[in-house]
Amino acid sequence: DAGVIQSPRHEVTEMGQEVTLRCKPISGHNSLFWYRQTMMRGLELLIYFNNNVPIDDSGMPEDRFSAKMPNASFSTLKIQPSEPRDSAVYFCASSLTLRGILHNEKLFFGSGTQLSVL
Amino acid sequence: QKEVEQNSGPLSVPEGAIASLNCTYSDRGSQSFFWYRQYSGKSPELIMFIYSNGDKEDGRFTAQLNKASQYVSLLIRDSQPSDSATYLCAPTSGGYNKLIFGAGTRLAVHP
Numbered sequence: 001d002a003g004v005i006q007s008p009r010h011e012v013t014e015m016g017q018e019v020t021l022r023c024k025p026i027s028g029h030n031s032l033f034w035y036r037q038t039m040m041r042g043l044e045l046l047i048y049f050n051n052n053v054p055i056d057d058s059g060m061p062e063d064r065f066s067a068k069m070p071n072a073s074f075s076t077l078k079i080q081p082s083e084p085r086d087s088a089v090y091f092c093a094s095s096l097t098l099r100g101i102l103h104n105e106k107l108f109f110g111s112g113t114q115l116s117v118l
Numbered sequence: 119q120k121e122v123e124q125n126s127g128p129l130s131v132p133e134g135a136i137a138s139l140n141c142t143y144s145d146r147g148s149q150s151f152f153w154y155r156q157y158s159g160k161s162p163e164l165i166m167f168i169y170s171n172g173d174k175e176d177g178r179f180t181a182q183l184n185k186a187s188q189y190v191s192l193l194i195r196d197s198q199p200s201d202s203a204t205y206l207c208a209p210t211s212g213g214y215n216k217l218i219f220g221a222g223t224r225l226a227v228h229p
Binding site: 044 | 152160161162164206216218219222
């Protein structure tokens, strides 16, 4: 299996522009998570889906952030308009099930998208 | 108070020594606890999990859990330079058992 695939690997954009990050989870995995990592705040959970349905978006910082999962093999995280403080590494992760985390099922992380907003 | 607290480090240990990484968490409902390792510029990878009070050993790694004190630790025996990385503590949280990560402790093992 190719693992969790994220694109792009790097994104440089100007303040005010729309940014779309993409994720393809591992085939057969039912849960998908979006995390953001910065030096100051560490790895923060933004939103997660189970069976394509958003379960908890309480970590989404503002209305400028939105996420979708139109099908089991694709998810997007959109920032509109982007701001310099959004600069971070955005990770997508998937797991076989959601309840499985209780039973020590691990998260598989993608390689991340390094976002720089100038 | 942060949900998960870890010393940011860096924790510097000589090769062959024991590295001790600590973590406290605030959610008493947390049931499972994970340690992820993250090399610089890479994504996190799972190295250990524990869900019962006490110790759990896996090779050179030992995880220790004390739910009453809301404390979990990771010991790395015979530390190697290849262990140099950031170690993230992640307890489960919330009704759907999401993982909440600490900011991580940076470990540096020097020859």
